Amino acid sequence: xxxxxxxxxxxxxxxxxxxxxxxxxxxxxxxxxxxxxxxxxxxxxxxxxxxxxxxxxxxxxxxxxxxxxxxxxxxxxxxxxxxxxxxxxxxxxxxxxxxxxxxxxxxxxxxxxxxxxxxxxxxxxxxxxxxxxxxxxxxxxxxxxxxxxxxxxxxxxxxxxxxxxxxxxxxxxxxxxxxxxxxxxxxxxxxxxxxxxxxxxxxxxxxxxxxxxxxxxxxxxxxxxxxxxxxxxxxxxxxxxxxxxxxxxxxxxxxxxxxxxxxxxxxxxxxxxxxxxxxxxxxxxxxxxxxxxxxxxxxxxxxxxxxxxxxxxxxxxxxx
Amino acid sequence: xxxxxxxxxxxxxxxxxxxxxxxxxxxxxxxxxxxxxxxxxxxxxxxxxxxxxxxxxxxxxxxxxxxxxxxxxxxxxxxxxxxxxxxxxxxxxxxxxxxxxxxxxxxxxxxxxxxxxxxxxxxxxxxxxxxxxxxxxxxxxxxxxxxxxxxxxxxxxxxxxxxxxxxxxxxxxxxxxxxxxxxxxxxxxxxxxxxxxxxxxxxxxxxxxxxxxxxxxxxxxxxxxxxxxxxxxxxxxxxxxxxxxxxxxxxxxxxxxxxxxxxxxxxxxxxxxxxxxxxxxxxxxxxxxxxxxxxxxxxxxxxxxxxxxxxxxxxxxxxxxxxxxxxxxxxxxxxxxxxxxxxxxxxxxxxxxxxxxxxxxxxxxxxxxxxxxxxxxxxxxxxxxxxxxxxxxxxxxxxxxxxxxxxxxxxxxxxxxxxxxxxxxxxxx
Numbered sequence: 001x002x003x004x005x006x007x008x009x010x011x012x013x014x015x016x017x018x019x020x021x022x023x024x025x026x027x028x029x030x031x032x033x034x035x036x037x038x039x040x041x042x043x044x045x046x047x048x049x050x051x052x053x054x055x056x057x058x059x060x061x062x063x064x065x066x067x068x069x070x071x072x073x074x075x076x077x078x079x080x081x082x083x084x085x086x087x088x089x090x091x092x093x094x095x096x097x098x099x100x101x102x103x104x105x106x107x108x109x110x111x112x113x114x115x116x117x118x119x120x121x122x123x124x125x126x127x128x129x130x131x132x133x134x135x136x137x138x139x140x141x142x143x144x145x146x147x148x149x150x151x152x153x154x155x156x157x158x159x160x161x162x163x164x165x166x167x168x169x170x171x172x173x174x175x176x177x178x179x180x181x182x183x184x185x186x187x188x189x190x191x192x193x194x195x196x197x198x199x200x201x202x203x204x205x206x207x208x209x210x211x212x213x214x215x216x217x218x219x220x221x222x223x224x225x226x227x228x229x230x231x232x233x234x235x236x237x238x239x240x241x242x243x244x245x246x247x248x249x250x251x252x253x254x255x256x257x258x259x260x261x262x263x264x265x266x267x268x269x270x271x272x273x274x275x276x277x278x279x280x281x282x283x284x285x286x287x288x289x290x291x292x293x294x295x296x297x298x299x300x301x302x303x304x305x306x307x308x309x310x311x312x313x314x315x316x317x318x319x320x
Numbered sequence: 321x322x323x324x325x326x327x328x329x330x331x332x333x334x335x336x337x338x339x340x341x342x343x344x345x346x347x348x349x350x351x352x353x354x355x356x357x358x359x360x361x362x363x364x365x366x367x368x369x370x371x372x373x374x375x376x377x378x379x380x381x382x383x384x385x386x387x388x389x390x391x392x393x394x395x396x397x398x399x400x401x402x403x404x405x406x407x408x409x410x411x412x413x414x415x416x417x418x419x420x421x422x423x424x425x426x427x428x429x430x431x432x433x434x435x436x437x438x439x440x441x442x443x444x445x446x447x448x449x450x451x452x453x454x455x456x457x458x459x460x461x462x463x464x465x466x467x468x469x470x471x472x473x474x475x476x477x478x479x480x481x482x483x484x485x486x487x488x489x490x491x492x493x494x495x496x497x498x499x500x501x502x503x504x505x506x507x508x509x510x511x512x513x514x515x516x517x518x519x520x521x522x523x524x525x526x527x528x529x530x531x532x533x534x535x536x537x538x539x540x541x542x543x544x545x546x547x548x549x550x551x552x553x554x555x556x557x558x559x560x561x562x563x564x565x566x567x568x569x570x571x572x573x574x575x576x577x578x579x580x581x582x583x584x585x586x587x588x589x590x591x592x593x594x595x596x597x598x599x600x601x602x603x604x605x606x607x608x609x610x611x612x613x614x615x616x617x618x619x620x621x622x623x624x625x626x627x628x629x630x631x632x633x634x635x636x637x638x639x640x641x642x643x644x645x646x647x648x649x650x651x652x653x654x655x656x657x658x659x660x661x662x663x664x665x666x667x668x669x670x671x672x673x674x675x676x677x678x679x680x681x682x683x684x685x686x687x688x689x690x691x692x693x694x695x696x697x698x699x700x701x702x703x704x705x706x707x708x709x710x711x712x713x714x715x716x717x718x719x720x721x722x723x724x725x726x727x728x729x730x731x732x733x734x735x736x737x738x739x740x741x742x743x744x745x746x747x748x749x
Contacts, residue, residue, distance in 0.1 A: 070559045072725070092560055103553030108334065119326045120560035164556065 022084075023048040023172060023203035024069065029078035031064050031227075038064035039227040042078070046205060046220070048171075051198050053218035053235070054207040055307075057315055061227035062207045063100060066174055069205075070097055082172065093122045096170035100177050100207075102161050106150040110141065110160055113149060114167060121168035128167065135163040139189060154181050162190060166197070173197060174205045179213060191217065211308040221307075223314055230318045231310070239304045246305045247276045247284055253295030263287045268309075273299065275306070323561035324569040331573025335540065336580060344536060345584045352528065373428060373440040375417045381476070382416035385443060388472040389414060420444040425456075432458050441469065448477060520666070523690045526616060527659055530685055533578050533624050534655065538631035541574050542644050545635030549727055563725035567717050571629055578624045582617065615692045615702065622709045623685025627651060629716040636723040654682035661687055669695040679705050681712040 024046040031039040039061040046052045056062050067073045069080060071089060080087040083094070104113055111132055118128030136142050139159045144152060152160065158181050166173060175194070179187050194217065198204050208214060214221060214235075221238070223231035231238060245265075250273040258267050258274065263286055265279040278284060284302050291297050305313075335341055376382035390412065417424065417440070431437045439457025447453045453473055455466075475496055482492040548554040557566055630651045638644040661683065665674050669691045678688035678697070684705045691697045 072555065072558045089562065095559060097556060097559040099552065099555040099559075101552040101555065103548070103551035103556060105334075105547070105553060106551065116326065116330050117556065117560070120323055120557070122322065161556070 022046065023082070024205070025079075025081045026065070026069075027079050027081075029065070029068065029075045029080060031061075031068060031073065031075050037227055039068070039075075039224075042224065042227065042229055044222045044229055044232050046203055048203045049198060049201045050219040051194060051204045051206050051217045053214035053221035054205055054224070055209070055211075055214060055221055055311060056224040058209075060224045062224060063176065064227070065224070066097075066099075066176060066205070066207060069174065070095060091172075093168065094171040096165040096168065096173040098162055098165040098173075098175045098178055102158055104149045104157060104161060104164075106148070108149055109146055110136070110149060110152070111145040114145075114160065114164055117164040118167040121170075123168050131167050132163065135167065138193075139163060139186070155183060155186060158182060159186065159190075162193075166193070170202070172203045172205070174207070176207045177209070178206070179208070179210065211306065211311060215307045223311060225315050225318045228318075230314050235307075238310065239307075242305045242310055244302055244304055245278045246303050246309065247278060247287060248299065248301045248303060249274050249276060249291060249297065250299035251291060251295040251297050256294050257287065257290040260287070260290060263290065275309070277305075277309070323565040324572070327561065327566055327569025328573040328576065331544070331570050332576045332580075335537070335574065335577045340536065341577070341581070344532070345581060345588075348529075348532060348581075349585055349588050352525065355528075369413045370438040371413045371415070371436070373415045373417050373431075373437050374443055375420050375424070375428070375440055376443045377418065377420055377445040379416055379418055381445075381480075382418065382443065384479075385441075385472060385476050386414045386416065388476050389469070429456060432456065441473075443473065522612065522616075522693050523662060523666075523686070526620065526689050527662075527686055529582075529620060530623050530627075531655060533581065533620075534627040534631075535652075537574055537577060537624070538628045538651070539648070541570065541628045542631040542635035542648065543641065544570065545632050545724065546638065546641055546644060549635075549639065549724075554724070554727070558725060563721035564718060567632060567721040567724060571625060571632065571713075571717060574628050575621060575625050578621060582620065611696065612693055615689060618706060619685045619689040622706065622713065626681055626685070626709055626713050626716070627655070629713055629720060633716060633720040633723065636720050636727055655686070658683045658686035662690055665690045666694055670697065675701065679708060681705075681709040684709055 022045045025044070027043045029039055029042045030037070042061070042065060054062050054065065064073070068075050069082075069087070071087065071092060082091050085091075108116070111129070114132035114136075115125060115128040118132065119125065123131070133142070133145065136145050139162075141156060141159060141163075144156060149157060149160065162178065165175070173194075178190060178194075182190060194204055194206075206214065206218060218235055220233060221231070221235050222229050255274075258264055258276065261279070263279055263282040265277045265282075267274050267276045276287065278287070288297070288300050291300070374382045374385055376385065415437075417428070420442075425442070428437065428440045432439065435458075438459075439455060442454040442456070453469075455469060478496055479489070479492045482495065483489070487495070548557065554566075561569075631648065634644050634647045634651065638647060661674070661677060664671070665678075665687055668674060674687065674691065675697070677683050678691050678701070680687075688697070688702065688705045692702065
């Protein structure tokens with residue numbers, strides 16, 4: 001395993017990534033439970049130094065994929081390579097994992113717990129203690145480290161679990177819905193930490209339903225449905241490829257213009273504003289004129305489709 | 321290796337720091353002491369002297385028999401030493417009645433009914449001549465009571481007869497001096513003075529310790545496996561360590577707790593309990609040979625580990641504690657069965673059935689240990705039973721680890737047997 005050929009990244013990435021090589025590559029990975037196919041022929045590549053979004057509806061195979069990546073289950077077919085080598089137990093110490101379902105020993109003290117999990121990842125007692133204290137400070141948990149886990153609130157427990165996932169400074173960090181249950185202030189701290197780590201060259205895999213987070217944080221995504229990748233690659237390019245067919249309108253008054261089938265293919269009312277998908281070949285200016293005629297228009301913006309829209313669109317198509 | 325050690329350390333510390341460990345460490349010796357001392361105390365406490373009447377033709381003959389009865393201690397088979405302490409002088413009040421008539425007999429029987437006396441001995445000259453004396457008592461005379469009376473009466477009659485033949489009292493006493501039997505047990509060529517009761521105590525101590533340890537810590541293993549499953553921390557653990565490492569660490573940690581407990585008890589027994597126990601007659605019989613002591617520790621630890629592993633497996637299969645508790649009775653069955661088997665083991669420790677029973681890992685901790693205590697079986701049998709236990713534990717750990725690992729994917733209801741088999745198939749790699 002001394003000389004490993006790093007595969008060249010797909011051309012559209014263009015950047016320095018192709019020089020660094022990939023962090024994680026799944027090719028033709030398949031996992032079945034009895035008759036049920038959880039993941040079938042999944043192929044994706046994750047590059048270091050960024051946040052990769054793993055998206056998909058419930059039961060699409062996200063968690064099954066992550067569990068195979070974490071070595072908890074073994075794929076029935078296909079290959080997983082990590083840092084250019086086939087996945088093995090030896091990689092576990094370089095992985096940090098925050099599962100969707102959080103779990104900690106309730107009766108253990110926070111510091112003991114962090115040190116225990118850190119030692120499982122190969123840290124020494126003193127090093128683990130030192131790092132646990134530093135991170136606890138950053139997440140404002142310092143006054144809680146001597147308390148038992150069960151005395152902490154859900155959000156604090158989640159912070160503890162997040163610290164446990166990154167305590168050993170892993171090269172690959174896998175986060176399954178990391179923001180659920182966190183208040184906005186803590187979510188910002190967590191987001192900042194994730195971005196810092198991405199900048200320092202770590203690879204972060206973010207699995208979530210929250211399209212807004214993916215839109216803000218991720219450079220690349222993989223959308224899976226029924227265990228298959230239906231959309232994979234650089235987020236900006238995916239969006240650009242979908243064209244500018246969307247208009248956001250903030251208005252006050254008669255919404256008759258939304259019923260104009262010639263111009264509006266579909267719309268989604270968010271309350272404060274409405275997002276309109278233009279019919280093929282429709283002119284956005286014509287819609288503006290129509291809206292202007294019946295309502296007071298506060299904002300009218302032509303934009304790329306939101307990830308949510310792409311998601312619903314692609315999932316709908318792949319289900320059909 | 322590193323992971324196993326880290327997990328072992330956590331399991332050990334988390335248990336040793338609990339209150340229940342402290343309580344058990346302190347309380348168990350007290351309970352054991354009470355168990356050993358109390359029955360003896362209870363047996364002697366509140367015992368009134370028995371009131372016996374000897375019906376004889378002459379006062380002199382009655383008096384001689386009474387003297388003889390009081391001089392000879394009542395010999396008990398199960399509890400020689402205890403009986404030696406119970407001097408007949410304090411346990412019996414013996415009156416002599418010379419009104420040997422049928423009406424007198426009816427009166428005495430009436431007195432038994434009204435509890436004025438406990439029994440009477442019909443020792444008239446006619447009865448002696450017929451070589452049949454009658455004992456009427458509220459309770460049917462036990463074999464040792466019968467022997468006691470028979471020996472005393474025989475002795476007096478024989479002495480009288482010898483006296484008639486012209487022998488002096490000393491001569492006849494010399495002639496009638498009984499032969500005593502001392503019993504020894506040979507272990508590894510060494511002679512060990514023993515009585516059944518001391519042996520039995522050792523085995524009971526073992527049974528009690530294993531039972532207590534298995535019930536308390538076995539269930540705590542089951543709980544901790546269940547906790548990891550329900551709290552879903554197992555997913556984090558499994559991303560750091562293999563399930564076999566996890567299970568091995570967990571069980572060794574629990575084993576270390578058991579070892580600590582034993583050491584603590586031994587030290588406490590040496591410091592506190594021994595002086596008080598030494599005065600107990602049964603305890604002086606408790607001469608532990610090195611072989612017995614080593615096998616005690618080995619069989620205790622392995623038995624405890626084996627049963628803990630079974631509890632861990634139940635924890636891996638079930639999803640809630642209630643379910644686990646429903647299943648755990650299955651685990652205790654072999655333990656209870658081994659206790660039932662103790663009687664045949666003590667009687668015929670080397671019968672084929674007992675030998676094979678002692679090889680079965682689930683029975684070995686009690687049955688094989690009992691065999692070692694009573695008779696020293698061939699070393700290869702001890703070795704084989706130990707090896708079988710270690711093998712079974714290792715096999716169970718692997719099995720349990722697989723079920724545990726697959727359990728991460730499963731929620732909700734308890735799997736049935738075919739489903740468990742399927743899990744094992746998934747977990748092969």
